[in-house]
Amino acid sequence: GQQVMQIPQYQHVQEGEDFTTYCNSSTTLSNIQWYKQRPGGHPVFLIQLVKSGEVKKQKRLTFQFGEAKKNSSLHITATQTTDVGTYFCALEYGNKLVFGAGTILRVKS
Amino acid sequence: EAGVTQSPTHLIKTRGQQATLRCSPISGHTSVYWYQQALGLGLQFLLWYDEGEERNRGNFPPRFSGRQFPNYSSELNVNALELEDSALYLCASSEFGGTGAPNTGELFFGEGSRLTVL
Numbered sequence: 001g002q003q004v005m006q007i008p009q010y011q012h013v014q015e016g017e018d019f020t021t022y023c024n025s026s027t028t029l030s031n032i033q034w035y036k037q038r039p040g041g042h043p044v045f046l047i048q049l050v051k052s053g054e055v056k057k058q059k060r061l062t063f064q065f066g067e068a069k070k071n072s073s074l075h076i077t078a079t080q081t082t083d084v085g086t087y088f089c090a091l092e093y094g095n096k097l098v099f100g101a102g103t104i105l106r107v108k109s
Numbered sequence: 110e111a112g113v114t115q116s117p118t119h120l121i122k123t124r125g126q127q128a129t130l131r132c133s134p135i136s137g138h139t140s141v142y143w144y145q146q147a148l149g150l151g152l153q154f155l156l157w158y159d160e161g162e163e164r165n166r167g168n169f170p171p172r173f174s175g176r177q178f179p180n181y182s183s184e185l186n187v188n189a190l191e192l193e194d195s196a197l198y199l200c201a202s203s204e205f206g207g208t209g210a211p212n213t214g215e216l217f218f219g220e221g222s223r224l225t226v227l
Contacts, residue, residue: 042219043152043216045215088152090216096154096157099144099151100151
């Protein structure tokens with residue numbers, strides 16, 4: 001079946017440090033989505049990547065889709081306390097959207 | 110515009126009972142998805158409904174079932190509740206009819222229904 005691995009599981013950073021989460025698939029993807037879930041909240045869509053090698057930016061967030069369309073990353077520059085939460089990648093498999101296990105980000109001020 | 114709404118917010122049941130959770134998608138969205146999020150875990154795909162039909166289901170036993178009504182709202186039923194069914198049940202809707210196309214719609218999630226089984 002579809003294998004999606006998201007790493008790391010957990011990261012605790014000092015405010016101002018950078019953060020990156022990675023998502024790897026065992027198969028080539030048509031697209032990948034990223035979501036953020038604040039503590040006690042629900043997942044909120046961040047972005048969708050479609051093209052091979054695509055890079056998209058949203059303020060301090062940079063999203064990248066691998067050339068082979070099998071992996072993706074989300075990088076946050078100079079983290080802030082508002083960045084805390086769990087970041088999920090989501091990919092299509094067998095007519096359903098499968099979510100990675102998520103990376104929990106904690107930011108120390 | 111109203112977002113995805115779910116009810117009830119919280120539900121407490123005992124083992125063996127049945128639970129019914131409800132979801133109203135964003136107006137104009139025809140697809141509804143259900144996910145289970147157990148404490149500290151990720152989102153596990155449960156069911157996908159589109160245009161009143163069940164399009165796909167995840168690896169859950171048959172006691173997890175649901176339906177979608179003509180107005181596109183949806184219901185998730187869990188029969189013969191077990192302790193491990195305790196979780197946050199999230200409903201999401203999308204504008205497009207499911208996944209698989211390059212322009213897959215983003216999922217809009219509701220706040221969830223927290224089910225506790227004692």
